[in-house]
Amino acid sequence: MGEYFNCAECKESLYCKKYILNDAKPHCIQCFESLFCSNCEVCQKLIGCTSKDLSYNDRHWHSECFLCTTCSRSLVDLPFTNKDGNLMCVECYSNKYSSKCYACLKPIRPGCKKMEHKGNSWHEDCFTCNGCLQPIGISHFLIKDGKNYCLPCYKKDFSEQCIQCEKPIMTGGVNYLDQPWHKECFVCCECKQQLASQRFTTRDDSTFCLDCFCSVFFKKCASCDRPVGSLKGSNYISFEQRQWHTDCFKCKKCSESLVGKGFLTCKDDILCSECGRNA
Template sequence: MTERFDCHYCKESLFGKKYILREENAYCVKCYESLYSNTCEECKKPIACDNKDLSYKDRHWHEACFHCFQCKRSLADKPFAAKDDQLLCTDCYSNEYSSKCQSCKKTIIPGTRKMEYKGNSWHETCFICHRCQQPIGTKSFIPKDNENYCVPCYEKQFAMHCVQCKKAITTGGVTYHDQPWHKECFLCTGCKIPLTGQRFTSRDEFAYCLDCFSNLYAKKCAACANPITGLGGTKYISFEERQWHNDCFNCKKCSISLVGRGFLTERDDILCPECGKNL
């Protein structure tokens, strides 16, 4: 007795008929298409077994229905892009959605390398230095007057050069006597510490920190022998080519302050009138 060979679903005999195996079960073409065929996204009809089923992200099309949403050209075996669930050929996608190169004004094809800066886009080969006309690529650049410059060209054309080291100043810097300096090059003439951010003074056009200036040039108090800088509102008394800090200008004997009062001198000593009258 011959063993039966029936459709797993409708039970009709499959002898002499075309059938399809699925998970070791045989189906007639009609049942298989009814149960398992995908529906075409374009025409909404089932994709028959003898038709090619093209899929993208769990969506399916007949080969003839797999075309560009705008120009209707077939996308089978061709590159394409998707936008809002619509499939577009690269030409239509570029014309509709791709950014335009700021330099050549042509479309930047999706997937090609591009440069972006402040909302504008360039082909990689169009993003060039305004001075040397070479592509900047991934190198650093400096914008000026709506143009972009590679760092060497910017330094040659625009940057000031430090009076001390003669190199270009690209960021920050200090101006002293109308001349530019790097912050790290603007140092005390005496001790060589950086002067940026602290008080300093000058002599013969050379800059000094307050300590060096006081030690080198300030006159010494006749009483305490410490420098009298006169900086920052420091008050002092001057008499016969000698100077005193206000706080040091006291009677030699009784130590009373003589600031704003009369005084007498005995040799190099300063005395109040009371102490002086006993001399």
């Protein structure tokens, strides 16, 4: 039987010799290594049958050659990564390529959760409020002098208080007579319309939009009951404690304008001379 038990490749007898089966076919050691074994990526020597073959992405290494290209530590039992074809342990990769924590300045290793804001990165545990020192996580925060603050600490330490509602002003706001206001609190004392985007005036420490100021403090037209005049000034007719817009100063009967003309009065009405004579 021995004379027929030959290597499938070179046909030499395998009787009393070591051999390896591949696809149920016996191969002598030399033929098996030449056909099926790979060369080591580092030393370029054959990884023989008696050596441990470590493979990654169709590349092969002797176990003793499977090392970090930076620190030369064995990667057999260590997590590693591939950078431009070079294998590196996670620690070396982090030191060289990972972003540094803005707080502790240590590398943020791959797989670790990190927080990012405006180009800076933090370890999750390092991303804390400068006031209460508690982790901020994904909560809202504000920055003051390059330091991060949670909203409660920022409000407590830095926010101006609205003169009206006495609550912190977090964004925007209005400053008038060196006093801070929320936009929504800085309103006309009559109509409650916000004044931040329009012209306004004050009287007796109260703020008014121009329409309300004219309505409250200006005299009313005897005809239309609207304010006579404006802050810019305007022409009007005045007679016996009554005032009219020039457009409203008309004969009660014929509606002829009486501006610059003689007129008569009949109780509260004003009439042109002709209508007055016929009254």
